Amino acid sequence: MASLPALHLPATRSFKFFPQKSPILPTFPPPNRRFSAVGAYKVLIEHVGGTTELEVESDETILSKALDSGLDVPHDCKLGVCMTCPARLLGGSVDQSEGMLSDDVIDRGYTLMCVAYPKSDCHVRVIPEEELLSLQLATAND
Ligand code: FES
Numbered sequence: 001m002a003s004l005p006a007l008h009l010p011a012t013r014s015f016k017f018f019p020q021k022s023p024i025l026p027t028f029p030p031p032n033r034r035f036s037a038v039g040a041y042k043v044l045i046e047h048v049g050g051t052t053e054l055e056v057e058s059d060e061t062i063l064s065k066a067l068d069s070g071l072d073v074p075h076d077c078k079l080g081v082c083m084t085c086p087a088r089l090l091g092g093s094v095d096q097s098e099g100m101l102s103d104d105v106i107d108r109g110y111t112l113m114c115v116a117y118p119k120s121d122c123h124v125r126v127i128p129e130e131e132l133l134s135l136q137l138a139t140a141n142d
Helices: 011-017 062-068 103-107 129-140
Strands: 040-047 050-057 086-091 110-112 122-126
Touching: 040 062, 040 086, 050 062, 086 129, 103 110, 103 129
Parallel strands: 040 122
Antiparallel strands: 040 050, 086 110, 086 122
């Protein structure tokens, strides 16, 4: 049996799937996201079905991990825009710089799980969308 010739590809070949200047495809990674070698954090999530602890990598969102783990948590756009996935951040810290929440709402301890990347072990409680919307209206009128 004849052996196949060795395949030698240039090191940059694997990045052609994510062209940085493409007008169609998003940049990868997004410009304000950095991949970290920190690893995973423990995230405790209080949701309608109970309380679940997950290991969430620093480069994945809490919502993504929750859905992958089979949790039934509200969501829609997964882009930080529709505000269907709000939670109270009861402990720890997250990077949510990709989301649409105003700084004063974030300062009051709210987060959108679809854009929340853990920066430490965290504790979050899923809340009704109406709680966040009423807070946003109140802070907009301040
Ligand atoms: S799913 Fe739309 S803001 Fe999170």
